[in-house]
Amino acid sequence: MITWAEFYDVMVAMVPLYVAMILAYGSVRWWAIFSPEQCAGINRFVAVFAVPLLCFHFIASNDPYKMNFRFVAADSLQKIVVLFAAGMAYARGGVALDWAISAFSLATLANTLVIGVPLLSAMYGDSSSSLMVQVVVLQCVVWHPLLLFCYEYRAAQALLLARLPGVSRVAPGEEEISIDLSLNSVARAKEISLDIPSPRGEVGGGEEGCSSPRTTATGSLQQKPSAMVMTKMILIMVWRKLIRNPNTHSSLAGLVWSLIAFRWHFGMPRIVDKSISILSNATLGMAMFSLGLFTALQPKILACGRSAAIFTMVMRFITGPALIAAMAFALGLRGNILRIAIVQAALPQGIVTFVFAKDYDVLPAVLSTGVIFGMLIALPITLLYYIILGL
Template sequence: MITGAEFYNVMVAVVPLYVAMILAYGSVRWWAIFSPEQCTGINRFVAVFAVPLLSFHFIASNDPYNMNVRFVAADSLQKIIVLFAAAISYARGGATLDWAISAFSLATLPNTLVVGIPLLTAMYGDFSASLMVQIVVLQCVVWYTLLLFLYEYRAAQALLLARHPGFDAGSVVAGDRSASSGCHASTIAPADEMSVTSSPQNSKELHMFVRNEDASSVPHDASKEIRLTVSSPIAESGGGEERSSSSTAMGSLQEIPKTMGLTKMILIMVWKKLIQNPNTYSSLVGMVWSLISFRWHIGMPIIVEKSISILSDAGLGMAMFSIGLFMALQPKTVSCGRSATIFSMAMRFITGPMAALPQGIVTFVFAKDYEVLPTVLSTGVIFGMLIALPITLLYYIVLGM
């Protein structure tokens, strides 16, 4: 059973986080201290500096040679099971791709860094902080990368289907998003830019150009040509042969996503997104330093450590402050409807192994960036933060019986 001292330790860890969040909320909603533009600047600072340096601090202090393999394996297994279930539901038509991705986010990606580490440390001691750091490492390096890949796949599918409605949705793997990456989208050339030419072997060659809409913004070799050779029946002649060959060629376009060329394109798109994310650098550099530091017992130079800690120490409070600003800028707390809210909360607080923790902020950032059910993820973040503490205490009391 939970004791009074244990309950107080939890309050000491959690209440300051809520104080920062409430102050930010009141600064916008009640006192009008910050404008929406200023809130955007604060959120940008948190995303670019505070949270990445906070992540680096925890990851660099984690001993990679002394990780709890069983704990990490159990967490990874849960995520794999949810991903597999979401994939089956999507393949059988039980869920759209948007809901499959969102369900994976809700069930597997909690707020381990900002809320999880201080909360579980107060409950179970310092050793739990080490476990949370291990989850943070895998979440940043592996699972957020996978989530980003799924969003890029979905964006590519939507782009190509918009230009070629006859394509099979499950076979679309090319495309990019100009709104999220700052570049113009790579597109498949319209039908009038495809040409069919004759070859000496009584076949037709269909030329399809994959080009960038703004050629001046990318290297010259960004435009690629994919050539398909389609056999032509010699029994037909004249215009009939041309039409038959063209139809066969157009049908063969559904095989294009199986080629290495378009697979390479989508991998390049994902890579562009990753190298633009400061959290990627903080996670990788933190891992490299921890491998070096704990292998040869090398301490970080004090001048470097102080330069990092001056911002990372403020990262936790600034992250919570950013959540409060985001909550205040929303027209209403629950913006996705009652049914979607119930579903998202059930996925968050029942399915996940760390169900007591609120939804991860990064998952909402991705959802908003790609416009994939952002209201559902925002409700998960906001509502999760509001009820995370009582839910956590309930779990803690039940597990302590």
């Protein structure tokens, strides 16, 4: 049974986060303190410096040799099951590729770092923060790259189909896909050209990279790349995007440091530790402030239709927690670890998933609703899960 003291501790952790978010929202919508350009600067600072440093701080201070592998396995199995189900639904023609990718994102990728660490620490103690960091590591190193791969596959498929016979061709100069390389939606977009095989098939060396040429109505040769060439192009695009993502660098650097430091038992030099802490200590407040600015800059809280919004909330707050509960229980997790697994799956939608969806123009309104409306109802929903699981 949850005591009033425990409930108050959770509120102490959560309410300040929402205060920062509400102040940011009001500073744009009600008081007109910040212009969109100034919001872009704040969001850029949070994306490039604050959140990556917080990510590095948590990962570098977590002992990778004491990971709870059953907890990590349950989290990974949940994502694999959703990915397989979405893939099968797409393969059988039940859903469009856009919805398959979005369903995977909605059901599995939560705002674990900014919301999960302080919230779960208040609910279940400091030991839960170590489990959240393990989820964050896998998100940054495995699941976000996989999500990017799915988006790049969809973008490459659409571009290649546009160049095939019988489909409207891409006009000269339009063979570039505009991709936002930052972590927030207001950062500057950069363009990366997607190399399409030449009529001679000289991609990846030799003519075996492409299938036999076809002639269009205008007499020009067009070819469909083989699966290997298409996969290579997609991987190159994903790699280019990942190496420009500050969270990728901070996650890998933190993981490498923790593997070395906890293996040979030495600490980080104090001058380096203090340099990182001076920014990472303010990151939670800044990140929530940035979320408030992001929310205020959107035209509507419910950017998609009512049925799509209901689907989004069901995937985020019911399907995800139910699946991870089944996976965790099957793997023998019990007690607080089982509760932590379920509650962390019911956290609000990760804002990075919306940024990716907006970059590739894949149902951005649905993901926007997941982030904004999900943040608004996350407090009562996570508290409800916390109370029910504590009975």
